Amino acid sequence: MTAATTTATAPALEARGLSVGYGAMPVVHEVDLHVAPGEVVALLGVNGAGKTTCVRALAGDLKPLRGEVRMNGERVQSPLHRRAEHGLRYISEERSVFMGLSAADNLRLGGTDQGRCLELFPELEPLLGRKTALLSGGEQQMLTLARALSVDPQVLIADELSLGLAPLVLERLLLAVRAAADRGGAVLLVEQHVRDALEVADRAYVLSHGRVVLEGDARDLRSRVGEIERTYLAGASLGDGS
Numbered sequence: 001m002t003a004a005t006t007t008a009t010a011p012a013l014e015a016r017g018l019s020v021g022y023g024a025m026p027v028v029h030e031v032d033l034h035v036a037p038g039e040v041v042a043l044l045g046v047n048g049a050g051k052t053t054c055v056r057a058l059a060g061d062l063k064p065l066r067g068e069v070r071m072n073g074e075r076v077q078s079p080l081h082r083r084a085e086h087g088l089r090y091i092s093e094e095r096s097v098f099m100g101l102s103a104a105d106n107l108r109l110g111g112t113d114q115g116r117c118l119e120l121f122p123e124l125e126p127l128l129g130r131k132t133a134l135l136s137g138g139e140q141q142m143l144t145l146a147r148a149l150s151v152d153p154q155v156l157i158a159d160e161l162s163l164g165l166a167p168l169v170l171e172r173l174l175l176a177v178r179a180a181a182d183r184g185g186a187v188l189l190v191e192q193h194v195r196d197a198l199e200v201a202d203r204a205y206v207l208s209h210g211r212v213v214l215e216g217d218a219r220d221l222r223s224r225v226g227e228i229e230r231t232y233l234a235g236a237s238l239g240d241g242s
């Protein structure tokens, strides 16, 4: 097989035997996962399962202890800001908007195409002149997502988009993420709201104690969500008020 065909068929994002930790102690152990272009893949697990640690390594924000991260079949070892040059966008748990700036200024930062942001989230238009600190949490998260999606990222890693947001806002954000994958992006979605995540995902992995304990097609996992919650996700929200 030639290098060109390898790249053409390779996942957009891949972890191979990835172990990650803080200091020398791994909290994520030998994780294998992949996300293809056009796919939304959910990464699920209870608090402390290792989801954030895993995606920080995939994004280049933490150095793996062992194993590899690959983008389009090529091993990547560059830090986060360099991976952005290769089409990766990472939305971390902390909101990455500048509270002292207006919404419009947040949408212009770093040469972001404001028009494209407003195409993706027209509901931001009447808020443009408002200081970002005065927007709701959901509106701030829309700004973050609008900026990330406005470049049509090859790979989007989104960690807990839902944190503290109302169900309808979460639904709106997840639909935007789904649409980004439908345009060809590869999306890895960390989410506590299991049922909501499985609604938009194609596949999912469940992490427990830093290891992948279950993976599968989202349709199959949706039909077994009660059993999966009891077995692997006790304490995680099903996103249905339970």
Ligand SMILES: Nc1ncnc2c1ncn2[C@@H]1O[C@H](COP(=O)(O)OP(=O)(O)OP(=O)(O)O)[C@@H](O)[C@H]1O
Binding pocket: 022, 027, 045, 046, 047, 048, 049, 050, 051, 052, 053, 054
């Ligand atoms: N900066 C850090 N230094 C040391 N240990 C950490 C650090 N961040 C996380 N941990 C530990 O690593 C383990 C995995 O945490 P991680 O945040 O990856 O889990 P998570 O599945 O993302 O949880 P949550 O859903 O609560 O965000 C936990 O035991 C946590 O206490």
